[in-house]
Amino acid sequence: MKTQIYKGAFLLLISSCILSCQKETKEVNQEQNVKEHFNQQLDGFVQKLPSVEQRAPFPERLVVSPKSQALMLGEKGEGYSNILPVNVQTEEYEQAKQFEEQLLFSDDQEIFYPGALVKAQTVVDGSYLPIAAPRKPITLSVSLQGKQGVNPSVKVENPRLSTVRTAISDLLAKDFQVPPANIIYSYEEVHDEQHLKIAMGGSYNGTATKVNASAGFSYSREKTRFLVKIQQVYYTVDLDIPTNPSEFFAENFDYQTAFGNVKPVYISSIKMGRVLLLGIETSLSKKEAEAKINASILSGTFDAKAEVEYKDLQKSSKITGRVLGGNAKLGGEAITSIEQIKKFVTEGAGFDKDNPGIAVSYKLRELGTNSPFKTVIYSKYFKKSNKISFDLLIKDNMKSISGQHKPTGRGYIRRLNKKNILSENQFYFSQGGISPILAYEKGENLQIEFRYDKKEESNILFDITSEIDKLLDLTFKNGENPYDIDKNGLLVKDKDGKYVLKIGIHNAKIE
Known part of the structure; x- marks a missing residue:
């Protein structure tokens, strides 16, 4: 009789354990399913979201x-x-x-x-x-x-x-x-x-x-x-x-x-x-x-x-x-x-x-x-964007590096603006060699060119861009002009390094 009671109790205990384990497993599975569902929902939501809009660089x-x-x-x-x-x-x-x-x-x-x-x-x-x-x-x-x-x-x-x-x-x-x-x-x-x-x-x-x-x-x-x-x-x-x-x-x-x-x-x-x-x-x-x-x-x-x-x-x-x-x-x-x-x-x-x-x-x-x-x-x-206007003074004073005078031929001012538009103006010594330069700004290109009719003589080109750019960074003390042609003037070399020309920059005015 006692044996039967023990057997019954044992079976009941085993059944309870099995039911409890099944319940716990079910709860774990449910919790796992909830997490997996949450993960899937979140991943899907993020995937559908657009990227933030920004300006195109x-x-x-x-x-x-x-x-x-x-x-x-x-x-x-x-x-x-x-x-x-x-x-x-x-x-x-x-x-x-x-x-x-x-x-x-x-x-x-x-x-x-x-x-x-x-x-x-x-x-x-x-x-x-x-x-x-x-x-x-x-x-x-x-x-x-x-x-x-x-x-x-x-x-x-x-x-x-x-x-x-x-x-x-x-x-x-x-x-x-x-x-x-x-x-x-x-x-x-x-x-x-x-x-x-x-x-x-x-x-x-x-x-x-x-x-x-x-x-x-x-x-x-x-x-x-x-x-x-x-x-x-x-x-x-x-x-x-x-x-x-x-x-x-x-x-x-x-x-x-x-x-x-x-x-x-x-x-x-x-x-x-x-x-x-x-x-x-x-x-x-x-x-x-x-x-x-x-x-x-x-x-x-x-x-x-x-x-x-x-x-x-x-x-x-x-x-x-x-x-x-x-x-x-x-x-x-x-x-x-x-x-x-x-x-x-x-x-x-x-x-x-x-x-x-x-x-x-x-x-x-x-x-x-x-x-x-x-x-x-x-x-x-x-x-x-400083702009400067000035008078460019050019005289018949071109010399070779060795100091010999060089005839100038016909003189032109060549100006290439920031939009790559080229303009040319001929200057005449009979008029004092003065060429007004209006509203010049950095990014432009300014050159003096002397042209010769004889085929055996090559044109001579002076690029004065860098020197003029410096004017935009200068503040003249007490109205002094360091580029007065009758005093120091400005010495520039041609692109081939063979000739020297003294020019003057007068009446410079930042605009």
Whole structure:
């Protein structure tokens, strides 16, 4: 009897266990089905979403015809006793430039970490709104080379700013071989505040604000402005790209509201290091300033010659700089001297515990396609377009290099404008050899040609374009004219280097 009772109880227990296991299996299967359904729905939703619309990129182009702005020739404290208003032509341009990698020169970095999701439309407008959602683990890796057995990757549970920072910190504590930083030198001319985003290569509004403050530009003054960037990249942190969008998300959420009506983007790679940013505002011409910037700051040598060129640049310029990232010795310090720039380049040019890198640039990818997201930055801005009118005086004073007089033949002024339209005017010494040149601007070509009727004599051509271009960058002190033909005049050589001609430039007037 007892045996039968035990058997019955045992069978009942087995039945209960089987029913319980079946119930649990059913619940697991149901939960799995719910997750699979959610994943399929989310992947399908993202697949159907269009990419965010952006402007098609295009090179710089003129928007409107020139208009005059009243500016000042000379400034107080620069040795000018007469400060006279002149009219300088300004032209409005626009440009849409595409960037796959963008500079992040900002202390506001809580949005920018590998794996962060951002609404695509806000990338286009520069506000960068993050997408908050329950996340699955992600895998990050660094580009540093470790010793044998050192794993350069880490799995991040519940990825968000704090957990990603902790994971990267733990990863960098491993035994890596640290190579010297990859140094990237670059500079861009900045025409006005609207042009700054394109010049710096960053769409984030916070970056533009920080760069503008660090560069110290005064856009109301008639100066030439340059933005110089020296990036030291220690390593990159890269995200393992998901096969499907659902691999990013741990559980159901209102993704339709979170994503909006276009595919989101995510940060797939970040360069870590530090950046030196220099704002240069100068009264030098663009050509002169570029030559000195290249010979000093961007030379990478910082020898005696570079120091001389930098000091020459400083005499006519205001230079303001700041370092973001790296150790505390230079971080946040105002950079103005060549010694400080040299210190930045030569000291701390590699990652270590005392010289931590920060995010200096980043790359985006589109969720669903994983295609690199190339941000198009649009800007409309004004550029000065000085025009000058003057009288060109030519006398019968052409000589060979050896000093012998050379008869001039018939003389012509050849002018090729920016639209490649050629005009020619013959001048006559009987009329004083004076040829009025009206509204000349950079980008034109101006030549003096002497033609001979005899077949055995070749025409002689003097290209004076570069010399006339310099006039647009000159401010004459007290009305002095360095090209008065009755005093010094201007000596020019012909294109073959065989003859010399002294010409005069009188009554020059910027329009």
